[in-house]
Amino acid sequence: MAKQPMLKFVNVTRDMPSKRAADERNKDFHEIYAEFADAKAxxxxxxxxxxxxxYCQAHCPLHNNIPDWLRMTAMGRLEEAYGISQATNTFPEICGRICPQDRLCEGNCVIEQSGHGTVTIGAVEKYITDTxxxxxxVQPIAVTTERDQSVGIIGAGPGGLAAADMLRRAGLQVTVYDRYDRAGGLLTYGIPGFKLEKDVVMRRIDQLAQSGVEFVTNCNVGEDLSFDAIRGKHDxxxxxxxxxxxxDLEGPGAEATGIVRAIDYLTVSNKLSFGDEVPEYEDGTLNAAGKKVVVIGGGDTAMxxxxxxxxQGxxxxxxxxxxxxxxxxxxxxEVQNAEEEGVEFVWLAAPKGFEGEPVxxxxxxxxxxxAPDASGRQSPEIIEGADYLEPADLVIKALGFEPEELPKLWGVDGLEVTRWGTVKAEFKTGKTSLDxxxxxxxxxxxxxxxxWAIKDGRDCADAVLAYLNDSRAVAAE
Structure with missing residues (x-):
């Protein structure tokens, strides 16, 4: 019997894929981590x-069978490792690149808690799927039985794409509508290439298209096509x-030219990676070259x-x-990567106002x-008399995102929202107030x-399938 190739954490130390030197990687938009070689994986x-x-599995939103595919990888059975990984995760190669493993699976690894250093779960996950x-x-979905029922999905981001994948596997006719010219949502236009190269996203979208999922891009619901029309077309x-x-930012001068939204700035940069012509970049509006840039915010979008x-220079x-x-x-x-690349962080600092037009x-x-706020985090307080002026030619607002007012935007009655403006939906199923x-x-x-979006999309697909099965049973009576 072959020797068990596991439990080597005592004499094998944690090792991440090598990271390209900061003064090399900060000049391009390629991913910064090298691939694991087979032996290293x-x-x-x-x-x-x-x-x-x-605990790695318990703290993964998708509850991926991490120990199982790690074992298959250690044994050199990579195709089986991929099968196990794909069974619970629609896009494992994307999660392996952009999930905050330090806060999820790797941060809760048992051997990490015992002082031996976590297993490099994300890097192995990426290696398995890239292989x-x-x-x-990785092949297009093979549908065994086509069904005549259809589902319309508004939004081609990770949640919508995960739902599309699962529903198509069940034989349903699936159409995905998106406002942008390419599918992928924030995967395509929000996350820079140095974290997620765009061919990784495009090949998944191509796989879905080859599987029979229809994509309707450049479609702004409420303008190009009404929500009621989509409801009328699909089951x-x-x-x-x-x-x-x-x-938004507050304070004097907050509307000055040169103060821009993070999503606009990142979208323009990502469009350039596709070779698109982008006037806002060419005229300098959303181009940081040669400028003193100040980014306001502390989340991953700010990074x-x-x-x-x-x-951008x-x-x-x-x-x-x-x-x-x-x-x-x-x-x-991400903070460490940014510091290595030349970013300066100014902690305990907030904007009070802005000078100049343009800024x-x-x-x-x-x-x-x-004192701590309601979430338990310490609340920031202003130090009186400690204000100063920070020179800036470009200010990027990265303060987080809020939902648009969909009922008003789409002119739809009966779609309930929460006091935060998010759509009110059942936990697990995603069922809203509209049938x-x-x-x-x-x-x-x-x-x-x-x-979490992938998790929601997969769970919702199960609920939609059950709803359509019930609808068909009722119609047959």
Missing amino acids: KEQASRCSQCGVP AWEKGW AVVIATGVYKTR DCVRTAIR AESVKCLYRRDRANMPGSQR SGVQVQKMRLG GVYAVGDIVRGASLVV
């Missing part, structure tokens, strides 16, 4: 302790629009903006955040941390992680 997978209660694509194991509808409304500005890039490093919501790994400076007020209409992802949760 097997070695790192073999560190898994195969514990009885896998699957390379070897041709069920899934709302997966995400949240795109930017939280994407500062690192993009560095790559900014003269300087500073990130203002009103709390300290320990209390910022963004990934600590020439940010009036910064210094903060200190006081046959479901909602998933950020438009229900508020701004959240891609992995």
Whole structure:
């Protein structure tokens, strides 16, 4: 019997894929981490302790069977590892790249808690699926029985695409509507290439298209096509629009030219990676080259903006955040990467106002941390008399996203929303107040992680399928 190739965490240390040098990677938009070689992937997978209660799996929103595919990888059975990974995750190669593993699976690894260093779960997940694509194991969905019922999905981000994948596998006719010229949502236009190269997203969308999923792009619901028209065309509808409304800055001068939204800035940069002509970049409006850039915010979107500005050739890039490093919501790994690439973080600092037209400076007020707020985090308090002016030619608002007013935007009655403006939907199923209409992802949760959107899309697909089965049974009576 072959020797068990696991439990090697005692004598094999944690090792991540090598990271390209900062002064090399900060000049392009290619991913910064190298691929694992086969031997290294097997070695790192073999560190898994195969514990009885896998906390990595429990803390993964998708409850991926992580110990199982780590074991298959360690044994060199990569096609089986991919099968196990794909069974619970529609886009494992995307999650392997952009999930905050330090807060989810890896952060809760049992051997990490015992002081041996976590298993590099994300890097192995990425390696497995990239190998699957390379070897041709990833194929279009083979539908065994076509059904005449159809589902319309509004939004081609991770939640909508995950639902489309599952519903198509069940033989349903699926049409995805999206406002942009390419599918993918924030995967395509919100996340920079140095974290997620665009061919990784496009090949999944192409796989879905080859599987029979229809994509209707450049379609702004409420303008180009009414919500009622989509409802009338399909037997069920899934709302997966995400949240795109930017939280605004306040204070004098906040409307000045040169103060821009993070989503606009990142979208333009990502369009360039496709080779598109982008006037806003060419005329300098959304181009950081040669400018003093100030990004306001402390989440992952802010990290994407500062690192993009560095790559565009900014003269300087500073990130203002009103709390300290320990209390910022963004990934600590991303902060480290940004610092290595030349970004300066200004902690305990918030904008008070802006000078110039176009903007020439940010009036910064210094903060200190006081008593905890309702979430348990310490609330920032202003330090009186400590204001100063930070020179800036481009200010990027990365304060988070809020939902658009869909009932008003789409002119639809009866679609209930919460007091935060998110669509009111049942937990687990995504069922809304309208018959046959479901909602998933950020438009229900508020701004959240891609992995949660995938989870919601998959769960919702099960609920939609049950609804359509019930509808057919009733019609047959």
